[in-house]
Amino acid sequence: MVNKLIKEDTKMFLTGNEVLAYAANSAEAEFMYGYPITPQNEIMHTWCKLLPKTEAGFLQTEDEISAGFSTIGGILAGKRAFTATAGPGNVIMQDAQSMAEMMRIPFVCAVMQRGGPSTATVIYAQQETRLTCFGGNGEGFRIVYSTAGHQDLYDYMIKAFNTAWKYRFPTYVLADGYQGKMREPVTLYDPASRGITMVPTTKALLADGQIGVDRKSAHLRNTYNMEEELMEVLEGYKADYEKMSEEVAEWEEYKAEDAEILVIAHGIVARSARTAIDELREKGIKAGLFRPITIRPLAVKPLRAAVSRAKQILFTESANGQLAQMVLEKLYGLNTPYSTLFKMGVGVTGDDIVNKVESMAVAV
Amino acid sequence: MSRTKIVLAGEGGQGVQSIAKILVEAGYEAGRQVLYIPNFGVEQRGGVSIAFCQIADETIGEPRFAKGDIIIMLSDRAIDRCSAYVDENSIVVYDTSVCTKKPEVKCKEIIGVDANKIANEQLSARVFNIIILGVLLEATHVLELSDIKNAMEQALGKKFDAKPELRELNYKALEMGMGLIKERTAV
Numbered sequence: 001m002v003n004k005l006i007k008e009d010t011k012m013f014l015t016g017n018e019v020l021a022y023a024a025n026s027a028e029a030e031f032m033y034g035y036p037i038t039p040q041n042e043i044m045h046t047w048c049k050l051l052p053k054t055e056a057g058f059l060q061t062e063d064e065i066s067a068g069f070s071t072i073g074g075i076l077a078g079k080r081a082f083t084a085t086a087g088p089g090n091v092i093m094q095d096a097q098s099m100a101e102m103m104r105i106p107f108v109c110a111v112m113q114r115g116g117p118s119t120a121t122v123i124y125a126q127q128e129t130r131l132t133c134f135g136g137n138g139e140g141f142r143i144v145y146s147t148a149g150h151q152d153l154y155d156y157m158i159k160a161f162n163t164a165w166k167y168r169f170p171t172y173v174l175a176d177g178y179q180g181k182m183r184e185p186v187t188l189y190d191p192a193s194r195g196i197t198m199v200p201t202t203k204a205l206l207a208d209g210q211i212g213v214d215r216k217s218a219h220l221r222n223t224y225n226m227e228e229e230l231m232e233v234l235e236g237y238k239a240d241y242e243k244m245s246e247e248v249a250e251w252e253e254y255k256a257e258d259a260e261i262l263v264i265a266h267g268i269v270a271r272s273a274r275t276a277i278d279e280l281r282e283k284g285i286k287a288g289l290f291r292p293i294t295i296r297p298l299a300v301k302p303l304r305a306a307v308s309r310a311k312q313i314l315f316t317e318s319a320n321g322q323l324a325q326m327v328l329e330k331l332y333g334l335n336t337p338y339s340t341l342f343k344m345g346v347g348v349t350g351d352d353i354v355n356k357v358e359s360m361a362v363a364v
Numbered sequence: 365m366s367r368t369k370i371v372l373a374g375e376g377g378q379g380v381q382s383i384a385k386i387l388v389e390a391g392y393e394a395g396r397q398v399l400y401i402p403n404f405g406v407e408q409r410g411g412v413s414i415a416f417c418q419i420a421d422e423t424i425g426e427p428r429f430a431k432g433d434i435i436i437m438l439s440d441r442a443i444d445r446c447s448a449y450v451d452e453n454s455i456v457v458y459d460t461s462v463c464t465k466k467p468e469v470k471c472k473e474i475i476g477v478d479a480n481k482i483a484n485e486q487l488s489a490r491v492f493n494i495i496i497l498g499v500l501l502e503a504t505h506v507l508e509l510s511d512i513k514n515a516m517e518q519a520l521g522k523k524f525d526a527k528p529e530l531r532e533l534n535y536k537a538l539e540m541g542m543g544l545i546k547e548r549t550a551v
Contacts, residue, residue, distance in 0.1 A: 121405070122405070178401050178427050271425050276426075349426055349428050351431070352430065
Protein backbone atom coordinates (compact mmCIF):
# COMPACT_ATOMS: atom_id res chain seq x y z
CA MET A 1 0.00 0.00 0.00
CA VAL A 2 1.07 3.53 -0.68
CA ASN A 3 0.62 6.55 1.57
CA LYS A 4 -2.19 8.77 0.41
CA LEU A 5 -1.28 12.44 0.63
CA ILE A 6 -4.69 14.07 0.39
CA LYS A 7 -6.63 13.31 3.54
CA GLU A 8 -9.00 16.26 3.55
CA ASP A 9 -10.30 18.81 1.07
CA THR A 10 -7.32 20.84 -0.10
CA LYS A 11 -7.57 23.79 -2.45
CA MET A 12 -4.44 24.16 -4.56
CA PHE A 13 -3.20 26.18 -7.50
CA LEU A 14 -1.60 23.63 -9.79
CA THR A 15 -0.81 22.70 -13.35
CA GLY A 16 -2.95 19.91 -14.78
CA ASN A 17 0.01 17.55 -14.89
CA GLU A 18 0.52 18.05 -11.17
CA VAL A 19 -3.18 17.43 -10.57
CA LEU A 20 -2.95 14.06 -12.36
CA ALA A 21 -0.08 12.89 -10.17
CA TYR A 22 -2.01 13.79 -7.03
CA ALA A 23 -5.14 12.13 -8.42
CA ALA A 24 -3.29 8.89 -9.14
CA ASN A 25 -2.05 8.90 -5.55
CA SER A 26 -5.56 9.52 -4.24
CA ALA A 27 -6.72 6.61 -6.41
CA GLU A 28 -4.17 4.44 -4.57
CA ALA A 29 -1.92 3.96 -7.60
CA GLU A 30 1.27 2.17 -6.60
CA PHE A 31 3.52 2.45 -9.60
CA MET A 32 4.04 4.68 -12.60
CA TYR A 33 5.95 3.73 -15.72
CA GLY A 34 6.74 6.44 -18.18
CA TYR A 35 8.92 8.03 -20.77
CA PRO A 36 9.30 11.80 -21.13
CA ILE A 37 7.44 13.63 -23.84
CA THR A 38 6.09 17.18 -23.73
CA PRO A 39 3.48 18.25 -22.66
CA GLN A 40 3.00 15.54 -20.03
CA ASN A 41 6.46 15.34 -18.38
CA GLU A 42 5.38 16.99 -15.14
CA ILE A 43 3.04 14.08 -14.38
CA MET A 44 6.09 11.89 -13.80
CA HIS A 45 8.12 14.75 -12.34
CA THR A 46 5.43 15.38 -9.74
CA TRP A 47 4.87 11.68 -9.13
CA CYS A 48 8.62 11.31 -8.46
CA LYS A 49 8.81 14.41 -6.28
CA LEU A 50 6.09 12.90 -4.10
CA LEU A 51 7.72 9.45 -3.87
CA PRO A 52 9.51 10.01 -0.54
CA LYS A 53 6.14 10.71 1.04
CA THR A 54 3.96 8.29 -0.93
CA GLU A 55 6.45 5.39 -0.97
CA ALA A 56 5.10 4.49 -4.40
CA GLY A 57 7.27 3.35 -7.31
CA PHE A 58 8.46 4.73 -10.62
CA LEU A 59 10.39 3.39 -13.56
CA GLN A 60 11.54 5.48 -16.48
CA THR A 61 11.73 3.10 -19.39
CA GLU A 62 13.74 3.43 -22.61
CA ASP A 63 10.74 4.48 -24.69
CA GLU A 64 6.95 4.43 -24.79
CA ILE A 65 6.79 0.90 -26.19
CA SER A 66 8.51 -0.24 -23.04
CA ALA A 67 6.49 2.09 -20.79
CA GLY A 68 3.27 0.57 -22.10
CA PHE A 69 4.39 -3.04 -21.73
CA SER A 70 5.99 -2.36 -18.36
CA THR A 71 2.70 -0.97 -17.14
CA ILE A 72 1.03 -4.22 -18.20
CA GLY A 73 3.78 -6.14 -16.43
CA GLY A 74 3.29 -4.16 -13.25
CA ILE A 75 -0.43 -4.81 -13.30
CA LEU A 76 0.10 -8.53 -13.94
CA ALA A 77 2.42 -8.56 -10.94
CA GLY A 78 -0.47 -7.29 -8.85
CA LYS A 79 0.31 -3.59 -8.69
CA ARG A 80 -2.05 -0.74 -9.41
CA ALA A 81 0.15 0.72 -12.15
CA PHE A 82 -0.44 3.45 -14.70
CA THR A 83 1.30 5.45 -17.38
CA ALA A 84 0.97 8.71 -19.29
CA THR A 85 2.03 9.85 -22.73
CA ALA A 86 1.34 12.20 -25.62
CA GLY A 87 1.66 12.59 -29.38
CA PRO A 88 4.18 10.28 -31.03
CA GLY A 89 4.52 8.51 -27.67
CA ASN A 90 0.85 7.64 -27.79
CA VAL A 91 1.40 6.28 -31.31
CA ILE A 92 4.18 3.90 -30.36
CA MET A 93 2.44 2.83 -27.16
CA GLN A 94 -0.49 1.46 -29.16
CA ASP A 95 1.05 -2.02 -29.37
CA ALA A 96 0.93 -2.34 -25.58
CA GLN A 97 -2.48 -0.71 -25.43
CA SER A 98 -3.81 -3.30 -27.87
CA MET A 99 -2.36 -6.04 -25.71
CA ALA A 100 -4.13 -4.55 -22.69
CA GLU A 101 -7.35 -4.59 -24.70
CA MET A 102 -6.84 -8.20 -25.71
CA MET A 103 -5.95 -9.41 -22.22
CA ARG A 104 -8.49 -7.24 -20.39
CA ILE A 105 -5.78 -5.50 -18.38
CA PRO A 106 -6.92 -2.58 -16.18
CA PHE A 107 -4.49 -0.27 -17.95
CA VAL A 108 -4.83 3.40 -17.02
CA CYS A 109 -3.19 6.04 -19.20
CA ALA A 110 -3.34 9.83 -19.22
CA VAL A 111 -2.95 11.31 -22.70
CA MET A 112 -2.04 14.98 -22.97
CA GLN A 113 -2.58 15.71 -26.63
CA ARG A 114 -0.08 17.77 -28.62
CA GLY A 115 -0.14 18.84 -32.25
CA GLY A 116 0.19 16.25 -34.99
CA PRO A 117 0.87 14.47 -37.25
CA SER A 118 4.33 13.37 -36.11
CA THR A 119 6.40 15.69 -33.89
CA ALA A 120 4.37 18.76 -34.94
CA THR A 121 3.95 21.01 -31.84
CA VAL A 122 4.53 20.36 -28.17
CA ILE A 123 1.71 22.67 -27.21
CA TYR A 124 -1.85 21.54 -27.76
CA ALA A 125 -4.35 19.73 -29.98
CA GLN A 126 -7.32 17.38 -29.98
CA GLN A 127 -5.75 15.28 -32.68
CA GLU A 128 -5.28 12.10 -30.63
CA THR A 129 -8.99 11.65 -30.17
CA ARG A 130 -9.36 8.92 -32.75
CA LEU A 131 -6.03 7.33 -31.85
CA THR A 132 -6.86 7.10 -28.17
CA CYS A 133 -10.32 5.64 -28.86
CA PHE A 134 -9.47 3.30 -31.71
CA GLY A 135 -5.68 3.02 -31.98
CA GLY A 136 -3.97 -0.32 -32.31
CA ASN A 137 -5.06 -3.40 -34.18
CA GLY A 138 -8.33 -3.96 -32.43
CA GLU A 139 -11.89 -2.82 -32.00
CA GLY A 140 -11.50 0.06 -29.58
CA PHE A 141 -12.72 -1.77 -26.48
CA ARG A 142 -11.55 1.16 -24.40
CA ILE A 143 -13.05 3.81 -22.16
CA VAL A 144 -11.97 7.40 -22.81
CA TYR A 145 -12.83 10.33 -20.54
CA SER A 146 -12.27 13.73 -22.12
CA THR A 147 -11.66 16.38 -19.47
CA ALA A 148 -12.26 20.14 -19.56
CA GLY A 149 -10.12 21.53 -16.76
CA HIS A 150 -8.35 20.76 -13.54
CA GLN A 151 -11.30 19.63 -11.42
CA ASP A 152 -12.19 17.20 -14.19
CA LEU A 153 -8.61 15.94 -14.32
CA TYR A 154 -8.71 15.11 -10.63
CA ASP A 155 -12.21 13.64 -10.65
CA TYR A 156 -11.79 11.54 -13.79
CA MET A 157 -8.28 10.30 -13.07
CA ILE A 158 -9.65 8.80 -9.85
CA LYS A 159 -12.65 7.46 -11.72
CA ALA A 160 -10.45 6.00 -14.48
CA PHE A 161 -8.80 3.64 -12.00
CA ASN A 162 -12.16 2.42 -10.76
CA THR A 163 -13.55 2.00 -14.26
CA ALA A 164 -10.47 0.12 -15.42
CA TRP A 165 -10.34 -2.21 -12.42
CA LYS A 166 -14.08 -2.82 -12.44
CA TYR A 167 -14.64 -3.46 -16.16
CA ARG A 168 -11.12 -4.44 -17.16
CA PHE A 169 -10.89 -2.42 -20.32
CA PRO A 170 -8.02 0.04 -20.89
CA THR A 171 -9.16 3.40 -19.56
CA TYR A 172 -7.86 6.82 -20.55
CA VAL A 173 -7.97 10.35 -19.29
CA LEU A 174 -7.73 12.30 -22.53
CA ALA A 175 -6.66 15.89 -22.01
CA ASP A 176 -4.27 18.16 -23.87
CA GLY A 177 -1.21 20.35 -23.51
CA TYR A 178 -3.23 23.33 -22.35
CA GLN A 179 -4.70 21.36 -19.50
CA GLY A 180 -1.34 19.80 -18.70
CA LYS A 181 0.56 23.08 -18.58
CA MET A 182 -2.02 25.57 -17.47
CA ARG A 183 -2.51 26.57 -13.85
CA GLU A 184 -5.87 27.08 -12.25
CA PRO A 185 -7.39 26.42 -8.82
CA VAL A 186 -8.54 22.89 -8.01
CA THR A 187 -9.93 21.16 -4.94
CA LEU A 188 -8.24 17.86 -4.13
CA TYR A 189 -10.06 15.43 -1.85
CA ASP A 190 -10.01 11.96 -0.46
CA PRO A 191 -12.32 9.86 -2.69
CA ALA A 192 -13.94 8.34 0.42
CA SER A 193 -15.14 11.81 1.43
CA ARG A 194 -17.20 11.87 -1.76
CA GLY A 195 -18.63 8.42 -1.18
CA ILE A 196 -16.24 6.88 -3.71
CA THR A 197 -15.02 3.40 -2.83
CA MET A 198 -11.91 2.39 -4.71
CA VAL A 199 -12.17 -0.94 -6.51
CA PRO A 200 -9.46 -3.11 -4.94
CA THR A 201 -6.30 -4.10 -6.78
CA THR A 202 -6.30 -7.82 -7.43
CA LYS A 203 -3.54 -10.08 -8.63
CA ALA A 204 -3.87 -11.32 -12.19
CA LEU A 205 -1.16 -13.92 -11.68
CA LEU A 206 -0.02 -15.74 -8.55
CA ALA A 207 -3.27 -14.89 -6.79
CA ASP A 208 -3.91 -16.34 -3.35
CA GLY A 209 -5.53 -19.75 -2.99
CA GLN A 210 -5.15 -23.07 -4.68
CA ILE A 211 -6.00 -23.41 -8.35
CA GLY A 212 -9.03 -25.60 -8.90
CA VAL A 213 -9.98 -25.43 -5.23
CA ASP A 214 -10.16 -21.78 -4.19
CA ARG A 215 -10.06 -20.18 -7.62
CA LYS A 216 -9.91 -20.82 -11.34
CA SER A 217 -6.57 -20.71 -13.06
CA ALA A 218 -5.65 -17.43 -14.67
CA HIS A 219 -5.31 -17.87 -18.40
CA LEU A 220 -4.32 -14.61 -20.00
CA ARG A 221 -3.84 -14.79 -23.73
CA ASN A 222 -3.03 -12.43 -26.51
CA THR A 223 -2.46 -15.21 -29.02
CA TYR A 224 -5.09 -17.47 -30.56
CA ASN A 225 -4.75 -20.40 -32.90
CA MET A 226 -8.12 -20.48 -34.59
CA GLU A 227 -10.10 -17.70 -36.21
CA GLU A 228 -13.31 -18.81 -34.53
CA GLU A 229 -11.61 -19.07 -31.18
CA LEU A 230 -10.60 -15.42 -31.41
CA MET A 231 -14.03 -14.30 -32.52
CA GLU A 232 -15.71 -16.15 -29.68
CA VAL A 233 -13.53 -14.30 -27.18
CA LEU A 234 -14.07 -10.96 -28.87
CA GLU A 235 -17.84 -11.50 -29.05
CA GLY A 236 -17.74 -11.90 -25.30
CA TYR A 237 -15.72 -8.69 -24.96
CA LYS A 238 -18.15 -6.90 -27.25
CA ALA A 239 -21.12 -8.03 -25.17
CA ASP A 240 -19.34 -6.90 -21.98
CA TYR A 241 -18.48 -3.58 -23.59
CA GLU A 242 -22.02 -2.92 -24.76
CA LYS A 243 -23.48 -3.90 -21.40
CA MET A 244 -21.03 -1.61 -19.64
CA SER A 245 -21.52 1.31 -22.04
CA GLU A 246 -24.77 2.60 -20.52
CA GLU A 247 -23.24 2.43 -17.05
CA VAL A 248 -20.08 4.38 -17.85
CA ALA A 249 -21.26 6.79 -20.55
CA GLU A 250 -21.22 10.37 -19.29
CA TRP A 251 -22.17 13.64 -20.86
CA GLU A 252 -22.87 17.23 -19.94
CA GLU A 253 -25.47 19.57 -21.35
CA TYR A 254 -25.37 23.34 -20.98
CA LYS A 255 -28.46 25.30 -21.95
CA ALA A 256 -29.20 22.52 -24.42
CA GLU A 257 -32.86 22.01 -23.43
CA ASP A 258 -34.26 24.74 -25.71
CA ALA A 259 -31.18 25.20 -27.92
CA GLU A 260 -31.86 25.87 -31.58
CA ILE A 261 -28.17 25.69 -32.40
CA LEU A 262 -26.47 22.87 -30.53
CA VAL A 263 -22.69 22.99 -30.23
CA ILE A 264 -21.08 19.55 -29.93
CA ALA A 265 -17.59 19.73 -28.49
CA HIS A 266 -15.41 17.78 -26.09
CA GLY A 267 -12.61 18.57 -23.67
CA ILE A 268 -11.29 22.07 -23.28
CA VAL A 269 -13.09 23.25 -26.42
CA ALA A 270 -16.40 22.54 -24.67
CA ARG A 271 -15.31 25.04 -22.06
CA SER A 272 -14.81 27.73 -24.69
CA ALA A 273 -18.26 26.81 -26.01
CA ARG A 274 -19.79 27.61 -22.60
CA THR A 275 -18.28 31.10 -22.71
CA ALA A 276 -19.63 31.52 -26.25
CA ILE A 277 -23.11 30.24 -25.35
CA ASP A 278 -23.49 32.78 -22.54
CA GLU A 279 -22.55 35.54 -24.95
CA LEU A 280 -24.85 34.23 -27.69
CA ARG A 281 -27.78 33.92 -25.28
CA GLU A 282 -27.28 37.57 -24.30
CA LYS A 283 -27.60 38.41 -27.98
CA GLY A 284 -30.85 36.45 -28.17
CA ILE A 285 -29.47 33.42 -30.00
CA LYS A 286 -30.61 30.15 -28.47
CA ALA A 287 -27.38 28.21 -28.41
CA GLY A 288 -26.56 25.23 -26.20
CA LEU A 289 -23.86 22.64 -25.65
CA PHE A 290 -23.71 18.88 -25.74
CA ARG A 291 -20.38 17.71 -24.39
CA PRO A 292 -19.60 13.99 -24.45
CA ILE A 293 -17.45 13.32 -21.38
CA THR A 294 -16.87 9.72 -22.37
CA ILE A 295 -16.00 10.04 -26.02
CA ARG A 296 -15.71 6.26 -26.09
CA PRO A 297 -18.32 4.91 -25.46
CA LEU A 298 -20.57 7.81 -26.42
CA ALA A 299 -23.81 8.47 -24.55
CA VAL A 300 -25.85 7.75 -27.66
CA LYS A 301 -29.42 8.16 -26.38
CA PRO A 302 -28.97 11.59 -24.79
CA LEU A 303 -26.89 12.67 -27.78
CA ARG A 304 -29.62 11.74 -30.25
CA ALA A 305 -32.28 13.35 -28.06
CA ALA A 306 -30.37 16.65 -27.86
CA VAL A 307 -29.67 16.65 -31.59
CA SER A 308 -33.33 15.87 -32.39
CA ARG A 309 -34.45 18.91 -30.41
CA ALA A 310 -32.08 21.31 -32.19
CA LYS A 311 -32.52 22.98 -35.56
CA GLN A 312 -28.80 23.01 -36.40
CA ILE A 313 -25.61 21.50 -35.02
CA LEU A 314 -22.11 22.92 -34.87
CA PHE A 315 -19.18 20.57 -34.45
CA THR A 316 -16.10 22.33 -33.19
CA GLU A 317 -12.72 20.78 -32.40
CA SER A 318 -9.00 21.46 -32.36
CA ALA A 319 -8.78 18.71 -34.98
CA ASN A 320 -10.29 18.08 -38.38
CA GLY A 321 -13.50 16.47 -37.12
CA GLN A 322 -12.21 13.43 -35.24
CA LEU A 323 -15.04 13.56 -32.69
CA ALA A 324 -17.54 14.61 -35.36
CA GLN A 325 -16.85 11.40 -37.30
CA MET A 326 -17.53 9.29 -34.23
CA VAL A 327 -20.67 11.24 -33.35
CA LEU A 328 -22.11 11.36 -36.87
CA GLU A 329 -22.05 7.58 -37.03
CA LYS A 330 -24.31 7.52 -33.95
CA LEU A 331 -26.69 10.07 -35.47
CA TYR A 332 -27.60 7.87 -38.44
CA GLY A 333 -31.20 8.48 -39.49
CA LEU A 334 -31.42 12.00 -38.09
CA ASN A 335 -31.31 14.80 -40.61
CA THR A 336 -30.46 17.87 -38.50
CA PRO A 337 -28.12 19.97 -40.66
CA TYR A 338 -24.63 20.59 -39.32
CA SER A 339 -21.76 23.04 -39.73
CA THR A 340 -18.16 22.71 -38.64
CA LEU A 341 -15.47 24.85 -37.00
CA PHE A 342 -12.29 22.81 -37.03
CA LYS A 343 -8.92 24.33 -36.10
CA MET A 344 -6.26 21.65 -36.47
CA GLY A 345 -3.93 21.78 -33.48
CA VAL A 346 -5.07 25.27 -32.48
CA GLY A 347 -7.22 26.37 -29.54
CA VAL A 348 -10.83 27.33 -30.25
CA THR A 349 -11.79 30.57 -28.50
CA GLY A 350 -15.20 31.72 -27.36
CA ASP A 351 -15.10 34.42 -30.04
CA ASP A 352 -14.48 31.83 -32.76
CA ILE A 353 -17.63 29.99 -31.73
CA VAL A 354 -19.72 33.16 -31.31
CA ASN A 355 -18.84 34.31 -34.82
CA LYS A 356 -19.58 30.92 -36.34
CA VAL A 357 -22.91 30.44 -34.56
CA GLU A 358 -23.97 34.00 -35.48
CA SER A 359 -23.32 33.24 -39.13
CA MET A 360 -25.36 30.03 -38.81
CA ALA A 361 -28.23 31.92 -37.13
CA VAL A 362 -28.30 34.50 -39.94
CA ALA A 363 -28.30 31.83 -42.62
CA VAL A 364 -31.54 30.28 -41.31
CA MET B 365 -18.35 40.39 -14.66
CA SER B 366 -14.77 41.52 -14.84
CA ARG B 367 -12.09 39.55 -16.59
CA THR B 368 -8.65 40.80 -17.58
CA LYS B 369 -6.96 38.99 -20.45
CA ILE B 370 -3.20 39.38 -20.55
CA VAL B 371 -0.67 38.30 -23.18
CA LEU B 372 3.01 38.44 -22.21
CA ALA B 373 5.39 37.67 -25.06
CA GLY B 374 9.13 37.76 -25.46
CA GLU B 375 12.20 35.76 -26.33
CA GLY B 376 12.87 32.57 -24.43
CA GLY B 377 15.07 33.54 -21.47
CA GLN B 378 13.61 37.01 -20.97
CA GLY B 379 11.65 35.74 -17.98
CA VAL B 380 8.16 36.03 -19.42
CA GLN B 381 6.92 32.78 -17.86
CA SER B 382 8.51 33.66 -14.51
CA ILE B 383 6.56 36.89 -14.14
CA ALA B 384 3.39 35.23 -15.44
CA LYS B 385 3.73 32.70 -12.62
CA ILE B 386 4.16 35.45 -10.03
CA LEU B 387 1.20 37.33 -11.47
CA VAL B 388 -1.23 34.38 -11.40
CA GLU B 389 0.02 33.18 -8.03
CA ALA B 390 -0.70 36.68 -6.71
CA GLY B 391 -4.18 36.54 -8.22
CA TYR B 392 -4.85 33.12 -6.73
CA GLU B 393 -3.68 34.20 -3.28
CA ALA B 394 -5.86 37.30 -3.55
CA GLY B 395 -8.88 35.03 -4.00
CA ARG B 396 -9.44 35.80 -7.67
CA GLN B 397 -10.17 33.31 -10.43
CA VAL B 398 -7.03 32.79 -12.49
CA LEU B 399 -5.96 30.77 -15.49
CA TYR B 400 -2.50 30.70 -17.04
CA ILE B 401 -1.27 28.90 -20.14
CA PRO B 402 2.41 28.95 -21.06
CA ASN B 403 3.07 28.63 -24.76
CA PHE B 404 6.43 27.84 -26.29
CA GLY B 405 8.05 25.82 -29.05
CA VAL B 406 10.40 22.86 -29.03
CA GLU B 407 13.53 24.96 -28.47
CA GLN B 408 15.39 24.72 -25.18
CA ARG B 409 16.45 28.34 -25.56
CA GLY B 410 15.33 31.18 -27.80
CA GLY B 411 12.14 31.19 -29.77
CA VAL B 412 9.08 33.21 -28.82
CA SER B 413 7.71 32.48 -25.39
CA ILE B 414 4.13 33.55 -24.69
CA ALA B 415 2.08 33.49 -21.49
CA PHE B 416 -1.70 33.75 -21.69
CA CYS B 417 -3.08 34.88 -18.33
CA GLN B 418 -6.59 35.61 -17.19
CA ILE B 419 -7.62 37.12 -13.88
CA ALA B 420 -11.33 37.34 -13.18
CA ASP B 421 -13.98 37.64 -10.50
CA GLU B 422 -16.04 34.72 -11.79
CA THR B 423 -15.22 31.24 -13.05
CA ILE B 424 -13.20 31.42 -16.27
CA GLY B 425 -14.60 29.56 -19.26
CA GLU B 426 -12.41 29.68 -22.35
CA PRO B 427 -8.75 28.93 -21.58
CA ARG B 428 -7.54 30.64 -24.75
CA PHE B 429 -8.97 33.97 -25.81
CA ALA B 430 -9.01 35.73 -29.16
CA LYS B 431 -8.07 39.27 -28.10
CA GLY B 432 -6.19 40.52 -25.05
CA ASP B 433 -6.89 43.54 -22.87
CA ILE B 434 -3.15 44.10 -22.60
CA ILE B 435 -0.46 42.65 -24.83
CA ILE B 436 3.15 43.05 -23.78
CA MET B 437 5.69 42.54 -26.57
CA LEU B 438 9.32 42.26 -25.60
CA SER B 439 11.00 41.50 -28.93
CA ASP B 440 10.52 42.00 -32.66
CA ARG B 441 9.40 38.41 -33.04
CA ALA B 442 6.96 38.85 -30.18
CA ILE B 443 5.47 41.82 -32.06
CA ASP B 444 5.09 39.66 -35.17
CA ARG B 445 3.54 36.74 -33.30
CA CYS B 446 1.21 38.64 -31.00
CA SER B 447 -0.26 41.41 -33.13
CA ALA B 448 -3.11 38.99 -33.86
CA TYR B 449 -4.24 39.23 -30.22
CA VAL B 450 -4.73 43.01 -30.46
CA ASP B 451 -8.02 44.77 -31.15
CA GLU B 452 -9.33 48.31 -30.72
CA ASN B 453 -9.83 47.80 -26.97
CA SER B 454 -6.31 46.50 -26.29
CA ILE B 455 -3.42 48.27 -24.64
CA VAL B 456 -0.11 47.35 -26.29
CA VAL B 457 3.18 47.69 -24.43
CA TYR B 458 6.52 47.13 -26.15
CA ASP B 459 10.11 47.57 -25.10
CA THR B 460 11.76 50.31 -27.11
CA SER B 461 15.23 49.26 -25.96
CA VAL B 462 14.83 45.70 -27.31
CA CYS B 463 12.49 46.04 -30.27
CA THR B 464 13.80 47.66 -33.44
CA LYS B 465 10.32 48.51 -34.61
CA LYS B 466 7.03 49.78 -33.27
CA PRO B 467 3.96 47.50 -33.36
CA GLU B 468 1.79 48.42 -36.36
CA VAL B 469 -1.61 47.74 -34.80
CA LYS B 470 -4.93 49.49 -34.29
CA CYS B 471 -5.56 49.57 -30.57
CA LYS B 472 -6.60 51.75 -27.64
CA GLU B 473 -3.08 52.76 -26.72
CA ILE B 474 0.50 51.85 -27.56
CA ILE B 475 3.00 52.37 -24.78
CA GLY B 476 6.75 52.20 -25.34
CA VAL B 477 8.95 51.48 -22.31
CA ASP B 478 12.73 51.16 -22.12
CA ALA B 479 12.76 48.55 -19.37
CA ASN B 480 15.74 46.65 -20.75
CA LYS B 481 17.89 49.78 -20.84
CA ILE B 482 16.86 50.74 -17.31
CA ALA B 483 17.56 47.25 -16.03
CA ASN B 484 21.04 47.19 -17.55
CA GLU B 485 22.05 50.73 -16.66
CA GLN B 486 20.40 51.33 -13.32
CA LEU B 487 19.51 48.00 -11.69
CA SER B 488 20.53 44.60 -13.00
CA ALA B 489 19.76 42.73 -16.21
CA ARG B 490 18.22 40.04 -14.02
CA VAL B 491 15.28 42.21 -12.98
CA PHE B 492 14.28 43.27 -16.49
CA ASN B 493 11.21 41.07 -16.24
CA ILE B 494 10.25 42.46 -12.82
CA ILE B 495 10.25 45.98 -14.30
CA ILE B 496 7.84 44.65 -16.91
CA LEU B 497 5.69 43.16 -14.15
CA GLY B 498 5.52 46.63 -12.58
CA VAL B 499 4.51 48.08 -15.95
CA LEU B 500 1.77 45.48 -16.29
CA LEU B 501 0.49 46.12 -12.79
CA GLU B 502 0.25 49.87 -13.21
CA ALA B 503 -1.24 49.63 -16.70
CA THR B 504 -4.04 47.26 -15.67
CA HIS B 505 -4.55 47.70 -11.91
CA VAL B 506 -5.67 44.09 -12.08
CA LEU B 507 -4.09 43.40 -8.68
CA GLU B 508 -2.65 45.35 -5.76
CA LEU B 509 1.09 45.89 -5.36
CA SER B 510 0.88 44.05 -2.03
CA ASP B 511 -0.56 40.96 -3.82
CA ILE B 512 2.46 40.92 -6.13
CA LYS B 513 4.91 41.40 -3.27
CA ASN B 514 3.32 38.50 -1.39
CA ALA B 515 3.64 36.26 -4.45
CA MET B 516 7.26 37.31 -4.97
CA GLU B 517 7.91 36.44 -1.35
CA GLN B 518 6.46 32.97 -1.98
CA ALA B 519 8.50 32.42 -5.14
CA LEU B 520 11.76 34.04 -4.05
CA GLY B 521 11.48 34.30 -0.25
CA LYS B 522 14.38 31.96 0.47
CA LYS B 523 16.69 33.81 -1.90
CA PHE B 524 15.55 37.10 -0.40
CA ASP B 525 16.29 35.90 3.12
CA ALA B 526 19.77 34.79 2.10
CA LYS B 527 20.44 38.08 0.30
CA PRO B 528 18.14 40.85 1.56
CA GLU B 529 19.50 43.23 -1.07
CA LEU B 530 17.79 41.07 -3.69
CA ARG B 531 14.43 41.87 -2.16
CA GLU B 532 15.24 45.58 -2.36
CA LEU B 533 16.39 45.21 -5.96
CA ASN B 534 13.21 43.44 -6.98
CA TYR B 535 10.97 45.92 -5.17
CA LYS B 536 12.87 48.78 -6.79
CA ALA B 537 12.38 47.15 -10.22
CA LEU B 538 8.66 46.82 -9.59
CA GLU B 539 8.37 50.46 -8.57
CA MET B 540 10.41 51.68 -11.52
CA GLY B 541 8.18 49.65 -13.84
CA MET B 542 5.10 51.22 -12.31
CA GLY B 543 6.73 54.62 -12.62
CA LEU B 544 7.22 54.14 -16.37
CA ILE B 545 3.45 53.99 -16.78
CA LYS B 546 2.67 56.80 -14.36
CA GLU B 547 5.00 59.15 -16.25
CA ARG B 548 4.23 57.89 -19.71
CA THR B 549 3.44 59.88 -22.77
CA ALA B 550 1.47 57.94 -25.31
CA VAL B 551 3.39 57.28 -28.49
